[in-house]
Amino acid sequence: MIRIVLADDEDLIRGALAALLGLEDDIEVVGQASDGRTAVELARAHRPDLAVLDLEMPGWDGLAAAKQLSENPGIPSVLVTRHARPGVLKRALGDGVRGFVPKTTPASRLAEILRDVHAGKRYVDPEIAASALTATSCPLTDRELELLRYAHDGGTINAIAGQAHLAQGTVRNYLSSAMTKLGVETRYEAARRAWEEGWF
Amino acid sequence: MIRIVLADDEDLIRGALAALLGLEDDIEVVGQASDGRTAVELARAHRPDLAVLDLEMPGWDGLAAAKQLSENPGIPSVLVTRHARPGVLKRALGDGVRGFVPKTTPASRLAEILRDVHAGKRYVDPEIAASALTATSCPLTDRELELLRYAHDGGTINAIAGQAHLAQGTVRNYLSSAMTKLGVETRYEAARRAWEEGWF
DNA sequence: TCGACCACCTGACATTTGTCACGACCGGGC
DNA sequence: GCCCGGTCGTGACAAATGTCAGGTGGTCGA
Structure with missing residues (x-):
């Protein structure tokens, strides 16, 4: 049985994902959170095998939560995201994230991916992986990104x-x-581009 | 049995919603689409009792599809949306949409809402309804909005x-x-405001 | 120790942008 | 008829913005 903590700030989506995972015999959702901080607390309390985290959440986002979980209780995370931003993937893998799943993934694949990650494998969506490889690495300095x-x-x-x-x-x-x-x-176009590439 | 056509461009979410609705004994998902146009075709073929449409979709969005469905086969629609934009709600109700559900709604409520709509009622999220009532109606001319x-x-x-x-x-x-x-x-702030209000 | 380099900051300059006043045209009400 | 609001344009002005040359301080390798 794979025990999972699930975090997404949109209740409807989180509930739907829980329903989806609940259909699997070998997967059990042991906790649900609507933000990253709560997800970390839940995970420290329940000690699940895996955390499934939405990337876009208020407060602590999925990436911050995944980093915490990977450091302290050593729980592997799978990030779910709407926007396939190559730069974010790179940072995520650096922060110990074990799976990276865009919301365009077929629902039927999610359970398989979780099983693979639980078995010690990694999963990265092939589309994002490809664009992350071809993507020009960020030419901007820290200050430029901040502004x-x-x-x-x-x-x-x-x-x-x-x-x-x-x-x-x-x-x-x-x-x-x-x-x-x-x-x-214009700086607005620049800001948008930087965001789309996942540089921040 | 309430027969439903479901449309969302994000496969994972659409599948998860289907799983969620599949848990209900009296609800059956008879077709799934990833864009508005396909949703309309499916609905014309299957003649469901209800269409559940994501608002944000490429090509025809949920609003366009809902309008078609309400006019031609006379199928009522429930819109699901991430952003609670008051102006969009107003237009939606004008276009024959029978339910308006933000993704922050608890998953457990969705089935009830669909039953209510199927029974002839309407459903509008109270938060959005309130902001739509207090919202200043759009002070901008068509040309201003276009620009x-x-x-x-x-x-x-x-x-x-x-x-x-x-x-x-x-x-x-x-x-x-x-x-x-x-x-x-700045014009950028103006554009963003107009979008957030749902004026376009 | 030196130079090369980079991140950081500043001031001066030209362009873009926002603001205002104004005029012309068209359509619909009064 | 007249007035009013929306549309489209012009010209002029001030402010915001982008561009460029240059200056400082720190790091790093030769």
Whole structure:
């Protein structure tokens, strides 16, 4: 019997996934959480064989939870995600994630994947793996990424400079540099590109 | 027995929802589709009692499919959505949608909701209903909305003017007007606000 | 120790953008 | 008729933005 802790912030999806896994004779969902922190607490209490975590969650996301679980109680995680972002896959594998499943995966495969991971294998969606291999590794510096993160929600340069505690000239330079590196015309496009690649 | 056609572009979620509904004795999923157009074809072929449609789908989205189904074979629809956008709810109800369920709804409630809708009732998530009532109705003109749609993916004014076949001065005027009406500083924030409200 | 390099920051400059005032056209109400 | 609101455009101005040359300090390998 494979004992699982399941985390997804959308109740409907989490419940549906639980129903799906409940159909399998050898899988048992022993706990459900709606955010990463609760998932970690549940896992430390129940000691499941496996954690199935949605990547996009408020507060601690799936990646943060997976890292915790892999370090402390040594519980392997499978991440489920809507957006197949190559950079995120790389970081996830570095943080001890054992399976990476986009939501476009056929439902019938999920149980098999969990069994494989439980048996010690790893699973990575072939599509994402391919794009992660061909993907240009991130050409941006940490500072550039930080400012792109701020730029992502559409504020003015001044607002960004305030949040980052920098002069606006500096902010403009970093963003300009990022824009040239990515070959786009505006910081918004740059921010979107960086997000899509999974660089943050 | 309530016969249902189910549409969601994410295979994993669609399969999980099917599993969830399959647990109910009085509900049968007679067809599954990954986009709105296929959902409509399936529904015309199988004549289900109800269609459960994800709102966010490529090609025809859930709203378009629901409208078709309500007009032609007269099949009622329940929309499932991730983002609770008040404007979308209003349009949906106008297009004959009978149920509006955000993905934050507890999984255990879904079956009840489908039964209610099948019995002729309507269901609208109370949270969204409240925000739709208090929401300011859209103060923007069609042209302003159109340009905000273009602005939403981050191009320059020139690019937008090209797509819309307008002079850049005109584009700036419309966007500026939209920005003042919404009380924001940049066209990107304006575009995001309009999207969040469900105005497009 | 030196130079090369990189991340970091700044100021000056040209372009883009937002704002405003204005005019023309069209359609529908009063 | 007249007025009003939406559409489309122009020109001008100030502010925000992007671009560039340059400066500082630290690390690293030769």
